[in-house]
Amino acid sequence: MRFLRTALASVVAVAAGAVALAFATRGFTAFTTETARRVAVSRHPVPVPGVVLENQAGTRFSLSALRGKWVIVDFVYTRCQDQCAVLDANFARLETMLARPIAADRLRLLSISFDPGRDTPTELAAYLARFGGRSPGWQIARPVDTADLVRLERAFGIAVIADDDGGYTHNSAILVVDPRERLIEILGWRDPEHAAREILRKLEG
């Protein structure tokens, strides 16, 4: 009986530890912030702030103006040498694969720049042209107000860190916003075919 209390305390410690780990890993589904975010969003959609953006043509519009359409969003900066180039090459393929809902005006692609200081409409237009993006199906825009950028990054779960060489390290994803202006799904940016299938399934369902 000498070990009874220790056994009891150990059982309590294991139970408490398991609960803490389950809490930290979102029920053992996530190990990184990125996966935790994906799990959280698919369970609880996140309302998208209706901020004002300025697109590649210099036209200002509110994100709320896209209400009623599906919007596929990504976050980039035009000087990005690696990740954004792959991401937007994949966006260009999405544009092709999702041509029908785009033509029916049910869906839009929207790239948002998180470097509004440098990404002027001229830069944005050149960037979009480089990937063969055609407005209005695919637009690229920058937030007008820096405070709005913070709100956008928070809502979409985008973390941007400045590099030593003036570039940025950032997470990338294909972000799905439903017609009710809610972020409902975060898809991997490396697999546009999978993303297109998922999006088309949502459009039908």
Next chain:
Amino acid sequence: MRRAHTRLAGGLLPLLLAAPPLQRMLEASMTAQMLAQIPLLVIAGMLLGNSLPERVANRIQPWNRGGATGLIVVTFASACWMLPLSLDAALASPVADFAKFLTVPLLIGLPLAASWPRMSFVLRGVLLFEALATLFRMGWLYLISPVRLCNSYGLSDQQRLGKWLLIAGTALLLCIAWRLLWGRPKAAAGAVGPPGLRAGRHA
């Protein structure tokens, strides 16, 4: 009196680490956070655990025979703070950061120091093996992962941390080997620590 000093040092160290300039410096890189800030917080907790008032230590002792409960608490608490998402959370949210400053000393350092002298040779072996395996596993993962595991830190930082974790693992392995080969047999059998704590080991 010396015990009170140790306790004071253990209490002040986290406060010092929480001072904004030092905190910013140690959280600026993944390597500094994982290999300086968190270990220092563990050491703070160990100072507290080593200097528990006799009365408190005696109250805890029946619930922690052989250091078993402490080992479990240390294992789970370290597992939680080894998740990349926890490191991100500590940077992004003040609540998580506060939790780190509170739980790393109190749930890792303190139980470790309070339980180690009570642990049998086997249990110590388990703990050390667990620590070694974790250092090598995490180090290797961080070194080879092409994906950033923390949103707050860059890939090169992650790889540097991986390298340092492997170095730390190797150092620990060498220390253990040294102790096993050349350490005093009594020490290897777990009879180290102040007499007061040693007495509690078989109680």
